[in-house]
Amino acid sequence: MKKQAREPFDRSGIPDDLCPIATEYIVLKTGEWRAERPVVDRDRCVKCATCWVYCPTQCIVEKDGWFEADLEICKGCGICAEECPHHAIRMVEEQEE
Numbered sequence: 001m002k003k004q005a006r007e008p009f010d011r012s013g014i015p016d017d018l019c020p021i022a023t024e025y026i027v028l029k030t031g032e033w034r035a036e037r038p039v040v041d042r043d044r045c046v047k048c049a050t051c052w053v054y055c056p057t058q059c060i061v062e063k064d065g066w067f068e069a070d071l072e073i074c075k076g077c078g079i080c081a082e083e084c085p086h087h088a089i090r091m092v093e094e095q096e097e
């Protein structure tokens with residue numbers, strides 16, 4: 001199964017005379033403002049991919065024996081933890097630096 005996170009936007013097809021708001025592309029790193037992060041219990045994960053299907057930012061990545069979030073893109077919404085049928089994901093608070 002492939003990683004879901006989309007490739008950055010290809011701006012090569014955008015005309016030069018558009019307003020900068022339409023032409024400047026910034027990769028949003030939602031992980032920078034996340035309050036909680038998902039932690040997967042690898043012993044409970046059965047690789048059903050339910051979290052992969054439901055994640056709204058498409059940041060769930062398949063590893064050898066489990067799934068986990070790409071924390072650069074994960075926004076900490078907790079949907080994966082709610083939807084995991086095996087209760088393998090718990091949300092933990094981010095610690096302040």
Ligand code: SF4
Binds near residue numbers: 046066
């Ligand atoms: S939904 Fe839960 S059990 Fe299924 S792949 Fe994701 S973490 Fe594993």
Ligand code: SF4
Binds near residue numbers: 038054055058069
């Ligand atoms: S917390 Fe939200 S954004 Fe992060 S992996 Fe789970 S569903 Fe995706």
